Amino acid sequence: MNEEKSLKDLAESKAKALQVLFDDPGIAAAMSRVHVFVVDHGEEIVHVSPSLVPQEWERSRKDAQKWLELVHPDDLDRVRYKWQKVVYGNADVFEEVFRFQVNGEYRWISHIGTMVYRYYDGRPSLYIGADRDVTEERLLQQLLEEERAKLAQQIVLDDFLNIPNRRYLDSEQFRFFINDGETHNAVMVFDIDDFKQLNTILTHKGGDEVLQMVVERVQKCLGASDILARYGGDEFVVVIPGSNSGRVHDIAANMLDVVAGIPLSTDDYKVSISIGLCEGHPDLDIGFWDYFGEADKLLFEAKKQGKAKVISGTL
């Protein structure tokens, strides 16, 4: 008997021994999620346990790559590379999560297995691995992640006006500006004038509608990278990163105009806002809240000087 033949016989006898196990209905059921491949010297699978691969593939000689035909095309390169590293390379463990065709539909399978026996020259002889269907688990995980993302979004949004809130300003403050000491940035703090009186005249509901109109109109004055946030009550913040002073002052003037144009069902009140505007070229020592603090002081000044105006300053 030559060496090649004896290797083949060895693989066949291993396969036969395993077949005895799998022919036992109790053992087969218990191992139904376990893959056992016996790979002979020619790298053909002599035996595959009852598992996810189709019945007709079992107990027949198939090449060790054939099961890859059932792997989803998008996962195939990754899975094939890792599998080949275990079969032909020197990796001991094959551990991957991938989509695999089971009864005509793709399921997410988590597989872990190892080459438990190699011939003396390193060629593969016996591979044992276990499959776990993780499709439902992944779906649940995905749903949880979507919910978590939604919640995270809700936490930083004003639930009435649907714009960023104070928590957003806190969490994002370090991302607003390029603090290189050269880029021009600005922060405005504005507040609706005599809003208490408006609530009295138009009721709280009427006041709510005015808040919505103010937000809608101010937003139209801003560019895509400018941010309008509600600080609280009738006080708002506008962050204008990377702009120039001319544009910033134009935006502020425009905001006064569009708000003054809000139509009301009463002549006893006209909507206006007061704006504190702080500009500067931030460096690492000057943060968003420094701009905010200054703009808030300027807003107070605007209120003191008769409202419906912009008072600006620099940091």
Ligand SMILES: Nc1nc2c(ncn2[C@@H]2O[C@H](COP(=O)(O)OP(=O)(O)OP(=O)(O)O)[C@@H](O)[C@H]2O)c(=O)[nH]1
């Ligand atoms: N309708 C409505 N009113 C609100 C809301 N949040 C706060 N307010 C009211 O807004 C008013 C804010 O008043 P203040 O800013 O203190 O004073 P003001 O009357 O606007 O006077 P100045 O700020 O000095 O012009 C308060 O009466 C709050 O009750 C809201 O979501 N909807």
